Amino acid sequence: MLGQAAIAIWCDVDAQVRGEFDDWHAREHMPERLSIPGFLRGTRWVAAHGGPGYFILYEALDEPTLSAGPYLEHLNSPTPWSRRMMPHHRNMVRSPCRVVASFGQAWGEALLTVRFSPRDPERLARRLAAELLPGLAARKGLLAAHLLRNVGGADAPQTEEQKLRGGDATADWAVLVSGYDAAAVAGVEIDVPGCVAGHYRLAYVLSEARHGA
Numbered sequence: 458m459l460g461q462a463a464i465a466i467w468c469d470v471d472a473q474v475r476g477e478f479d480d481w482h483a484r485e486h487m488p489e490r491l492s493i494p495g496f497l498r499g500t501r502w503v504a505a506h507g508g509p510g511y512f513i514l515y516e517a518l519d520e521p522t523l524s525a526g527p528y529l530e531h532l533n534s535p536t537p538w539s540r541r542m543m544p545h546h547r548n549m550v551r552s553p554c555r556v557v558a559s560f561g562q563a564w565g566e567a568l569l570t571v572r573f574s575p576r577d578p579e580r581l582a583r584r585l586a587a588e589l590l591p592g593l594a595a596r597k598g599l600l601a602a603h604l605l606r607n608v609g610g611a612d613a614p615q616t617e618e619q620k621l622r623g624g625d626a627t628a629d630w631a632v633l634v635s636g637y638d639a640a641a642v643a644g645v646e647i648d649v650p651g652c653v654a655g656h657y658r659l660a661y662v663l664s665e666a667r668h669g670a
Contacts, residue, residue, distance in 0.1 A: 458559040459497040469509035469547040492670025495522030502657035532616035543621035550623040554605035558586035561593035561601030565637035572628035575654040630633040
């Protein structure tokens with residue numbers, strides 16, 4: 458994982474607008490996000506077995522990046538195209554996160570996301586970071602395993618984009634496991650009570666623009 462923070466987003470998009478959504482997200486929305494100082498890389502994933510599901514991840518330098526003025530300005534000043542697309546997000550789950558543990562930096566074609574709200578988060582985080590995730594990242598067919606924790610305040614005022622979507626839910630914790638072998642990723646089991654798991658395939662990647670490189 459690049460950086461020490463991330464924004465993790467799960468959502469569904471209506472079938473009739475998926476073509477325009479993909480075009481908007483690739484040509485305007487993600488480039489806009491990656492132009493913000495501290496945003497390092499963005500990836501968009503689609504449900505592995507069809508269906509309306511998307512997972513979107515923005516990797517960021519640090520937690521202040523997620524609450525700094527430049528990012529908030531974009532959240533509160535959506536473009537006309539964004540205003541048209543935001544209401545088509547369904548079942549939106551969005552979490553600004555701290556990267557608690559990270560093993561590997563590459564993304565493969567396949568991704569498992571597991572989001573959960575543990576009763577004893579500190580104990581579970583220690584077990585995942587020390588026992589499970591390092592071994593997963595080193596397993597044949599896999600490339601990376603990360604643990605994220607939501608740092609967004611529940612009492613934060615809604616941004617203009619959130620209002621257009623009708624409000625967002627949040628995920629308290631999430632594990633991300635990626636690999637170059639979809640079968641290997643599909644075989645990963647994260648034993649956490651009450652978790653919500655999803656399988657995705659990579660659709661789009663964009664990295665920070667490095668001027669003068």
